[in-house]
Amino acid sequence: MKGVxxxxxxxxxxxxxxxxxxxxxxxxxxxASTMPLxxxxxxxxxxxxxxxxxxxxxxxxxxALLFFFSGLLAMRSVTRHNSPVKYLESRVIRNTPLLFFxxxxxxxxxxxxxxxxxxPPAETFKTLTKYFLxxxxxxxxxxxxxxxxxxxxxxxxxQGSIWTLKWxxxxxxxxxxxxxxxxxxxxxxxxxxALGSILFYIIALxxxxxxxxxxxxxxxxxxxxxxxxxxxxxxxxxxxxxGDTPTNICIAGGFVALxxxxxxxxxxxxxxxxxxxxxxxxxxxxITLLKMPTEKLSFLNNWSAxxxxxxxxxxxxxxxxxxxxxxxxSGQLIAVSxxxxxxxxxxxxxLISERSFGFARNRMIST
Numbered sequence: 001m002k003g004v005x006x007x008x009x010x011x012x013x014x015x016x017x018x019x020x021x022x023x024x025x026x027x028x029x030x031x032a033s034t035m036p037l038x039x040x041x042x043x044x045x046x047x048x049x050x051x052x053x054x055x056x057x058x059x060x061x062x063x064a065l066l067f068f069f070s071g072l073l074a075m076r077s078v079t080r081h082n083s084p085v086k087y088l089e090s091r092v093i094r095n096t097p098l099l100f101f102x103x104x105x106x107x108x109x110x111x112x113x114x115x116x117x118x119x120p121p122a123e124t125f126k127t128l129t130k131y132f133l134x135x136x137x138x139x140x141x142x143x144x145x146x147x148x149x150x151x152x153x154x155x156x157x158x159q160g161s162i163w164t165l166k167w168x169x170x171x172x173x174x175x176x177x178x179x180x181x182x183x184x185x186x187x188x189x190x191x192x193x194a195l196g197s198i199l200f201y202i203i204a205l206x207x208x209x210x211x212x213x214x215x216x217x218x219x220x221x222x223x224x225x226x227x228x229x230x231x232x233x234x235x236x237x238x239x240x241x242x243g244d245t246p247t248n249i250c251i252a253g254g255f256v257a258l259x260x261x262x263x264x265x266x267x268x269x270x271x272x273x274x275x276x277x278x279x280x281x282x283x284x285x286x287i288t289l290l291k292m293p294t295e296k297l298s299f300l301n302n303w304s305a306x307x308x309x310x311x312x313x314x315x316x317x318x319x320x321x322x323x324x325x326x327x328x329x330s331g332q333l334i335a336v337s338x339x340x341x342x343x344x345x346x347x348x349x350x351l352i353s354e355r356s357f358g359f360a361r362n363r364m365i366s367t
Contacts, residue, residue, distance in 0.1 A: 013290050016073075018300040020307035023065045023286075025338070028314040030059030031161060032337055033330045035318050038153030050330065054263045056275050063164055064227045064279045069286060070168065071231030074175050075184070079235070084176035091172050093360035095308060096136070098352045099165070102312045103135045106145070106158055110316065114323060116147040141165040149319055161315040167220060171228045187236035194233035197226040198276055205272040227279060234287065241291065248288035255281035305357060309345035317341045 033050035041047050049057040077087050107128050119127075127146060134140030142163030144156035154160055175184075184190050201222040208214040234241070242248055259277035294301060318337040322328060328336070 014294055014301040015289050015292065015297070017303040017305045017307065019286050019289050020066075020069065020305075021303060021310065023062050023069070024307045024310045024314075027059045027062035027066075027161065028310060028318075028338060028341065029334055030057050030062065031315060032318050032334045035154060035322055036328055036330050036333055050334075054259055054274055054278055056278065061275075061279055061282060064224070064275075065282055065286065066164070067168070067171065067224050068227035068231040068234075068279070068283045070171065071175075071228035072235045073231075074172065074228075075190070075232045075235035078175075078179050078184075084179040087179070088172060088176050090360045094353075094357055097356040098308055098312060098348060099138075099162075100136050101348065101352050102316070103132055103159065106316065107132050110158065110320070111145070111148050114148060114320065115145075116150060119147060135159065135162070138165045138169045149323060152319060152323065154319070158316050158319055159312070160319075162312060164224070167224050170221075171224065175228075175232075184232065184236070187233070190229070190236040191233045194226070194229040197222070197229045201226045202272045202276065226276070227283070230280070231283070234283075241287065243291050245288055245292055245296070248284060248291060252281050252284035252288060255284055304346065304349055305353060306342070306345045306349050309348045309353060310341055313344050313348065314338075314341040317344065 029051070030049040034047045037047045039046060049059055051058050053061060074087065077090070078084060081087065111128060124147065131143065131145050134143060142157070142160050142165070145158050146156055148158055149156050178184055204214060204218065204222045208219055242251075255277050259274050259281060262271070262274045262277065289297075289300070314337065317340050318333060321333060321337055321340070
């Protein structure tokens with residue numbers, strides 16, 4: 001690929017794991033802040049999460065950021081190894097074992113301990129098998145599991161946070177197919193696709209909200225495609241991004257200022273441009289961190305890759321805590337669930353992810 005030098009593509013990003021952990025903690029805090037309340041209030045309106053930003057929940061901003069940096073890292077991966085097949089293989093090897101492990105724990109341990117036992121065994125087995133296969137294949141992740149948490153505020157959702165995994169799989173497969181036909185060979189093409197996806201998202205959501213409803217899958221696809229493609233475009237021009245921290249902070253601040261301007265000026269028609277600009281402000285803070293010299297904020301260097309484990313484990317931990325301690329407030333739930341999640345995530349990382357990540361890395365090098 002033109003536009004990204006060999007030396008840059010091989011450069012390690014020592015603060016990457018810390019950045020991804022910050023993002024999933026943002027998501028975890030957002031989710032946990034409404035868990036004791038439920039998704040809607042008495043008036044049928046969504047309960048806002050803590051630290052809501054210009055009308056948008058931090059969990060949604062965090063999800064968009066995960067897709068942004070997934071797109072960036074996807075571009076980085078194929079630039080380094082130039083193999084769509086190896087790229088997909090690496091994603092599967094890295095992510096599937098931990099998803100399998102956590103879902104297995106849900107099915108063989110959590111459900112027997114906390115689930116309903118008044119159903120016929122054959123029906124229970126069928127339900128658990130369907131749930132397990134639908135989750136680990138990412139065909140139906142984050143779906144309700146009847147018989148478990150039936151009376152929770154988020155009913156029957158024991159792995160509710162992982163609904164995005166299906167869309168992540170679709171994004172990675174589409175990326176690999178595009179790379180195989182050299183669709184992303186020229187940075188200008190990637191940039192055009194990113195800008196087109198942003199425009200499509202803004203227009204499609206306006207039509208969906210004002211003119212007539214659009215099928216939900218199209219809405220979700222547009223919401224998640226633009227940050228993924230934009231992350232790809234950013235890496236396509238990685239060498240041209242300023243390397244100094246003050247400049248990048250100013251760029252991030254400019255995006256946030258633009259979002260605030262649009263938010264507080266009612267005459268602005270394209271309201272969904274607000275969240276695009278807001279997310280890009282957060283994303284550019286992440287870019288600032290990744291571009292930062294290794295010796296600066298060195299305590300963020302080389303953290304363990306706990307992001308996936310936190311993402312998979314926090315929701316079940318929060319739900320079980322609420323089941324056992326139903327009077328917990330939002331603040332209390334966050335204060336208890338986050339340390340427990342991080343501890344369990346570290347254990348899961350050591351048992352599962354550290355090995356799968358190492359195996360995937362060796363496969364990429366040797367094949």
